[in-house]
Amino acid sequence: MTTDFKSQLPIIDISPLLVKCDDSDMAEDAGVAEVVGKLDRACRDVGFFYVIGHGISEDLINKVRVVTHQFFELPYEEKLKIKITPSVGFRGYQRIGVNFTSGKQDMHEAIDCYREFKQGKYGDTGKVLEGTNQWPENPKEYKELMEEYIKQCTDLSRNILRGISLALGGSPYEFEGKMVGDPFWVMRIIGYPGVHVNNQENDIGCGAHTDYGLLTLINQDYDKTALQVRDLAGNWIPAIPIPGSLICNIGDMLKILTNGVYESTLHRVINNSPRYRVCVAFFYETNFDAEVEPLDIFKEKYPLKETSQVVKRVVYGEHLVSKVQTTFANLVEKTVN
């Protein structure tokens, strides 16, 4: 981050960009140019912004959270019907405390899902995540609803990235080439218990981290503030929910591709509300097997940013798999429950 944002995260109505996002000359449109300017400032200064005018219906966004609450309210035995194990590619339900961030246990439970791919497609690296996503049968419509939501989040992420690509002075398609032509995705459906009646403060729901991929779209409950974003001075800024919006933040892969012009921002989650909170986080990533390095166009445009702080090259899938294996090291020997 290059500036110190004060309190609110920027709010960007991206509807003018979406109207034109399939036109190759979209950059010439005044409405698009305005959105692009706002995206540039948000990505340079904060790394987080609210997206409104995103085209995903409020009905779908709300239903996704409603069915997620219904799932997490089920008895534990019911949730374990889709438990996460190595044999299903680490896809499915994990109980509270299985997830770790920087070595510390997180106070959340979750369903983890990944884009499905053919057996053998990514060789030995991909083997670990081979499997089909495990969706609960209860609530009934869960799978269908989530698959539709994933489809819409995938399209939206690609379109936001077209705007970001223009914001960096490229064509709209810089993030659709060799490294991002076949984007991977991850979705974490997360439930955070409310704070105990006798306590004022809850344990950390998800420890401070940056996201690893390109872009994240967060669909959170509107009536609890739990997500916090760190500013330059080290203050934690609450990402107060705005009904109808999604929160978008940039991840480490975008930092690499842009040669460090846009940086990912630390964030964490603490649910100090007495009520249970859900969040559905969709992560739009590079190709699974991409060797991610700064794009030539941004190395040329922003040469000064090529410092030792910018990771030069990373194979996305290798990193993801090592993260999954570290998190679930205990599952490899025992079953999870």
Ligand SMILES: O=C(O)CCC(=O)C(=O)O
């Ligand atoms: O619960 C949230 O609001 C955000 C979750 C998050 O940061 C993550 O899953 O990476």
